[in-house]
Amino acid sequence: MMTITHKSRWFLALSVMLFAVGCQQTQAQMVPAVVTNVSPANKAQIQQAIKNLLNREIKIADNAFSQTSDILVEPSMLKDERGLPIMGREFGNVLKLSLVTDGKTCFLQSSETGEKTIEIKAIYCSSTY
Template identity: 25%
Template sequence: MILRLGPSMLCASVLALTCACEILPASEARPAVLTNPTAQSRAELSRVVSEALHGAPVRLAEDALAHDSVLIIGRVQARDAAGLPLNGRELDKPQHFRLVEHAARCFLIQESTGKRWRLRSATCAPAPGGASG
């Protein structure tokens, strides 16, 4: 069986695929901070950061991204009874994330990959002075 798409069906398919992706022009995104974080928005932020770190568990401060648009996540190092690192020196670099606002929507950007997540349950506002860090 061969499926043939007419020009109108092909155009509709292309339009649907185009609309499925949310484009965030970097030039229009502004550094942002979370406003009135809720348990739901904090849970979403933790889930997104964990997803970005390939499922690694994360623990974020209650006020993460509420005062600054930059979030830095470092790996917690396992230590022995004397407080010395079990694996020696930690060589992994901390992961940097940036919160931006565009068209009244909040986006979290992982600096190392450029990957972006829209935070649907969060509200944000431009960072004071437009500073990002």
């Protein structure tokens, strides 16, 4: 039977602490971000990221994510052939989309998908901090 000495316990505890700290430092911290260069090409990249994340198309403004890291998307209203709302206003859930960065890459998050993020390629963003 093997006994663990006081010195071995101390070494084991220190090793576990250093491992835990190392793991925390290797995970990138996501922070809110804004698009640094508003352009039709960047909007197309963001639209594609939204489609990939949510599996549906959502229209966004030309300057989406240029002033703030979050945008809110309301459900679209169903309209008849005259352009009038059918059955009144739709009161579905508002969707929150967030642009975040790890300092190198831009990512999109959705309130609908929780922690799931998707990389937005070919755009540049900067932290809002």
